[in-house]
Amino acid sequence: MGIARNIARLIPNGSGLLPNANIEALAASKLTGQVPDANAPSGSVIQVVSATKTDVFSLASLTFTDVTGLVLSITPISASSKILVMASVSIGSSGDFAYTRLTKNSNPINVGDAASNRPRVAGSVVYTASNGAYNCETIQMTHLDSPATTSTLTYAAQIRSGSSPFTIYVNRTDADRDTAHYEPRLASSITLMEIAA
């Protein structure tokens, strides 16, 4: 009877729940199990998705276009979460410049300020007369987004050519000679991390 009465005091109303007020002290070692993602401490990584592209994509256009394989969706667990977007895009060009940027739901999220007609981009690769055809550069892009939603979001890495008619490539050079030491095939990737606020 004594034990039952004590338990009834701790857990009143037959709720099965132990009120915070009835907890005097609890050793950390008694805490086991998993904290629900929605209750994760600020700064915790609560969700990660990633994609790596190892084959070749090319584009002959002045319009920013999604790179196939570098498009990724995430559904935030909490509307207060941040989304850390990290992308690495290896770009070769057949002339002039190549540009890259990140988008969320097709809208650019990490570009320079508007300045008249100037292209607004996150990264640029230049084609040099001496070795442009044999070069491929890897652009790293990072952006911390605050989407304020629990709806599914789609992030993408995009590229475009600086001028016509130059073709630009992801994961290879323009010349793409078949040698053992030059003009490698590369890999690109995009990673999304949901960070608890």
Next chain:
Amino acid sequence: MNHKAIYALYPQVVIVDDGEGAFDKDGNKVEIDLELVNAWVDPDTYKHQRAAEYPSFADQFDTLYHGGYDAWKAQIDAIKSKYPKP
């Protein structure tokens, strides 16, 4: 997949992806004749072959200094002749 051949043979193509194929500016898939693509000869091949064999600028200047213009020209001519322009 030979991207350069596809762009040369199918002018409407603006996107080529090894895994997904070729597409026009409206996102429509363009059917590719792989036999045609594989038979295509890159007209720029000679440029890349020459570029791979030209001496470095430093070596070319060295040849100019020690051997003069004729020696330098002979060196370059040999490479151009080895890989003639089509």
